[in-house]
Amino acid sequence: MSEAPTQTRATGVLAATCLSTLVVNANTSAVSILLPAISEDTGMGVTTLQWAVTGYSLVGAAVIVTSGSMGDVFGRKRIFQLGLLVFVASCVLIALSSSGGMVIAGRVIQGAAGATILACGLSLLSVANTGSEQLRAVSLWGAAAAVGAALGPLLGGVLVDTTGWQGLFWVDAVVAVLCMVLTYFTVSESRDPNRSRSIDYAGTLLVALTLAPLILALSKGSAWGWASVATIGCFVISVVSGYLFVVIEGRVKVPLLDLALLRNRILVGATIAILIGAGTINGLMYLLSLYFQDPASLGFTPLQAGLATLPATAGLVAIAPLVPRLASRVGGRQVIAAGFLLTAIGFAAVGFVQSDWRYAAFILPLIAIAVGMGLSNGPASSASTACVAENQVGAASGVSNMARYVGAAVATALAATIYGSVIADQTAAGAAKGDALASGLSAASWVMAAISAAGLLMAVVMGRHSTARGTLQDAAAAAAAHTHTLPTSATPVADRAT
Known part of the structure; x- marks a missing residue:
């Protein structure tokens, strides 16, 4: 008699967590498209508004592990609901903002909320299911994360053109309220009774x-x-x-980062590779969103700019599910190295940009970057949890997820600084606006190419490691790898034959 209600409850948990991760990742990836419109409305320059992106990632890096720990101690449902409530509040604050400073403040708050929703949502999903159903549920969660990240720029462009930039945040607030209602009625409270109550x-x-x-x-x-x-x-x-x-x-008793993990060469290499991948994709989206929409370059509308980024965003998600099988055949580090090489080539191609380039000239480089990132992200994410003992998988996953936020924050700030300073210098020297913009994009792209090339060294540092077998679960984990680390079929250290 209890099977049907249990199944209904598990379905409700799946709906609430998948919908929440979709909206959080769509929101995260959409904001860069909104920056020119926000700048025009508030009068704050886009260079300063980059804090709406970097501030979000900065706080997310600090909170992603702690929020999961708080869920284990105080109740995963309670902290998940708190994250959703803060997310709604931040969306309302941003949508009602009349200044760039309020937008940035709202996004900083949203960074904490988004990290909490992702960390606790995945925990809720894991405890609500067992066995094959758990693998299925986590795979669907990963697919939702990937779809949200890919559709974000397009959704942002549509909403800016139809409702104004505030529309994205009103829509997100409504969806988050729906998730709160679903969670209230379908999710049971859970804690980890064996975990210390100490939080770092x-x-x-x-x-x-x-x-x-x-x-x-x-x-x-x-x-x-x-x-x-x-x-x-x-x-x-x-x-x-x-x-x-x-x-x-x-x-501390339960550290945010177990320093002993840093002795693991594979984990260190995988974590830096993840940081580089997350950093460069976020830096790319920031640069393209501004360059494509500037009247002195391509002059795209927000919707056109969102469509124009699809080769990078959708391409990354589309290629990623094919990667685990490739890695299982030729080796994870070889695939990671090939991915970073291809990404570096794509960025280098953009580095030759001229003011007379039309959009068609960007398509092949963007596809190269997307394919390269798809090749490197999945195997690096898989290696980060396969190279440790089973009881350390959660800690290793936390390290790699924190690295994503760190990479996004630092690389976006670096890209914004280079882009803005080169444009200012070129303009001061008398260059035409279009030429100055192209020079800024070129300089930032060359730096992103150099950072991607450094990823090749991580493949060497990692050496040989266990790879995923290429199951459907692995495909979903690879698709979500640029947003979150999910478990794969790669054999953990403790389970390998000795």
């Missing part, structure tokens, strides 16, 4: 204090002067906070 709040604060001054220095360094007191002071604060983070992590 100090580590969370120090992650933010490490990243915020670093990003501020990258954003303002060219204006302040790289040798100025303000710039050097930011770097010093970042270094000191990073050092204190390491000290604290070695002393």
Whole structure:
């Protein structure tokens, strides 16, 4: 008699968590498309508005692991609902904003909410299902994350053209309220009774204090002067906070980051590879969103710009499910290396951009970048959880998820700084606006190419490692790999034959 209600409840959990991850990832990927429209409405320059992107990722990096820990201790449903409530509040705050500062503040709050929704939503889904049903549910969650990330720019473009940039946040708020209602009626509360109630709040604060001054220095360094007191002071604060983070992590009962994991060469290489992949895709989306919409370059509408990014966003998701089988045949590190090489070539091609380029000239480089990222993301994400013992999989997944946020925050700030400073220098030197924009995009693309090329070294650092077999579950995990680390069929260390 209890089977039907249990099945209904599991379906409700699946609906609430998949819908929430779809809306969070769509929101995250859509915001770059909105920046020119927000800039026009609020009068704040797009270079400053990059904090709406980097601030979100910065806070997400600090909160993603802590929110999961809070769910284990205080109740996963309770913290998930809290995340949804804060997400709704942040959407309303942003939609009602009359200044760029309010938009940035709302996005910073939204970063905490989004990370909480993802961390606790996946936990709720895992405890609500067992065996093959759990694998199916997690795979669907991963597919929803991938679809949301791919559709975000297009959805953002449609809404800007039809409702104004505020429309995205009103829609997101409504969907999040629906998720809250579903969660209230279908999700049972759960905790981890075996987990210590100690939560590393100090580590969370120090992650933010490490990243915020670093990003501020990258954003303002060219204006302040790289040798100025303000710039050097930011770097010093970042270094000191990073050092204190390491000290604290070695002393707290349940650390945000288990420092012992850093002795694992495969995990370190995979984590840096994930950081590079997440950073470069976010940097690319920021650059293209601005360049495609600027009247002095292509002059696209937000909708046209959203459509124009599809070769990068949808292409990445489309190629990723095919990668696990390829990796199982030729080796994970070979696929990762090939992916970063192809990505670097794609960015280098964009580095040759000229002001007279039309959109057709961007298509092949964007496809190369998308395919390259698809090749590198999946195997790196799979390796990060397969290279540790089974009881460390959760911690390793937390490290890689934090790395995504760190990469997105730092690389976007770096891309924005290079793009803006080169444009300013070229304009001051008398260059035409179109030529200055092309020079800015070129310079930033070459830096992204160099960062992608550094990913080749990570394939060497990782060496040989276990790869996924290429199941349907692996395909979903690979598709979601640029947004979240999911378990795969790659054999954990403890399960391998000795």
